[in-house]
Amino acid sequence: MALLNADSCFIFTDTETTGLDINFSQIIQVGSILTDDAIHTEDSQDLDCKLLPWIVPSPEAFLVHKRIKSLSDNKLSHLEMMMQLRDKWLEWSKERNPVFITYNGHRFDEELFRRQFYWCLLPSYITNTDGATRLDLMFTFQLVANFFSDCVNVPSSEEGDISL
Numbered sequence: 001m002a003l004l005n006a007d008s009c010f011i012f013t014d015t016e017t018t019g020l021d022i023n024f025s026q027i028i029q030v031g032s033i034l035t036d037d038a039i040h041t042e043d044s045q046d047l048d049c050k051l052l053p054w055i056v057p058s059p060e061a062f063l064v065h066k067r068i069k070s071l072s073d074n075k076l077s078h079l080e081m082m083m084q085l086r087d088k089w090l091e092w093s094k095e096r097n098p099v100f101i102t103y104n105g106h107r108f109d110e111e112l113f114r115r116q117f118y119w120c121l122l123p124s125y126i127t128n129t130d131g132a133t134r135l136d137l138m139f140t141f142q143l144v145a146n147f148f149s150d151c152v153n154v155p156s157s158e159e160g161d162i163s164l
Helices: 059-065 078-092 105-119 137-147
Strands: 008-017 027-035 041-048 097-102 133-136
Touching: 008 059, 008 078, 008 105, 027 078, 027 105, 041 078, 078 105, 097 105, 105 133, 133 137
Parallel strands: 008 097, 097 133
Antiparallel strands: 008 027, 027 041
8 A cells, every 4th residue: 555655665676587578488586675765775585486387488598597497396386486576575565665676677577577476366566556666777777878978978889879
């Protein structure tokens, strides 16, 4: 429930998945860090799970994140991971309104969270309801790079496009 005049907390999240297609990928690892409004770390959570039996992982994804341990059977189930993630996020946001911060999360991570909470029959919109808000740092960095390019050293591609 939204808390009027409540302090905010920041929850930084990142995922590792079985691929880049949000319709057919599974989150196999999610890390979250809780900070206060001065960005001091208060708590963290690192969860991983085994593959769902119907998921065919992309070999390229495993070459990038090297999460081969998710192929093991002695991991949490996907349901257990998503329930623990939701429980921790709700615990962290009991007395403060959370701001969920990702990098390229609006297009990718947020969609995966929604779909996979839904798969587990859990409420899907935990990151943007009941006082929670979201921030995608990629969009923020793009704005800064475009409007304050002389103040920030931003790498560019060979074609001259911004590379974030």
